[in-house]
Amino acid sequence: MKTEIKNHAQPKLTVVGAGPGDPDLITLKAVKALKSADVVLYDALVNEELLDYVNPNAELVFVGKRRGCYKYQQEQINDLIVSRAKSDGHVVRLKGGDPFIFGRGAEEMEYAASFGLETAVVPGISSSLAVPAYQNIPLTKRGSTESFWVITGTTKQHKLSEDIALAAKSNATVVILMGMAKLPEIVKLFQAEGKNKLPVAIIQDGTTVREKVGIGTVDSIEQVVYENELSNPAIIVFGEVVSHRAQLAKVKSDVIAKELVS
Numbered sequence: 589m590k591t592e593i594k595n596h597a598q599p600k601l602t603v604v605g606a607g608p609g610d611p612d613l614i615t616l617k618a619v620k621a622l623k624s625a626d627v628v629l630y631d632a633l634v635n636e637e638l639l640d641y642v643n644p645n646a647e648l649v650f651v652g653k654r655r656g657c658y659k660y661q662q663e664q665i666n667d668l669i670v671s672r673a674k675s676d677g678h679v680v681r682l683k684g685g686d687p688f689i690f691g692r693g694a695e696e697m698e699y700a701a702s703f704g705l706e707t708a709v710v711p712g713i714s715s716s717l718a719v720p721a722y723q724n725i726p727l728t729k730r731g732s733t734e735s736f737w738v739i740t741g742t743t744k745q746h747k748l749s750e751d752i753a754l755a756a757k758s759n760a761t762v763v764i765l766m767g768m769a770k771l772p773e774i775v776k777l778f779q780a781e782g783k784n785k786l787p788v789a790i791i792q793d794g795t796t797v798r799e800k801v802g803i804g805t806v807d808s809i810e811q812v813v814y815e816n817e818l819s820n821p822a823i824i825v826f827g828e829v830v831s832h833r834a835q836l837a838k839v840k841s842d843v844i845a846k847e848l849v850s
Contacts, residue, residue: 605712
């Protein structure tokens, strides 16, 4: 690829994590990167309110990637990063969540570096952590779980990740991204381990005004999804920690009841 440089800016790629959806969860360093950008390539899951932080002279390019809907293929995005960096200078690749957690940020940086571009990454708050937290679901809790798995529900080959079967055998909290289409298969894996009553949460459009939540067990969660019309983008959480949400609500309710009595 040969692209003529139109200005004297150093060709550079900064891959930036936009966070899980709530615009207040973007980091200060991410905002600084947006303000210094010459071109911003942003995804479908990025809250467009964040574009208000972008340098007003920068060009915004929507490269929307979402399951079943690709404005640009990944190879085209890679080429666009390089060509626009060489022609315009600083390219910011704005990606939902954290770009190094199922975000392909590392691939884009490697591709850009192979063409001699300077590269940097600004970590983002991952939806795998923040979305459950917004629903008062801690991924670890003393006495309940000592670890957690974060797994993609669908591999590059569009198959169910084999790691889910391993995770289902553990006592860890299991967080599954991009797994709604595979939910029946995932449920069967947990049922095979005798975890029929294990609490499950599904959170759609987490941390945004469109957020929807369904709470059930391994045996009931598919019915919960049907009744609440839950769909992508959503996060699935398996684990005893899901019960903390109800426990916290009960504690708050008890406190209010005592205050009313007194």
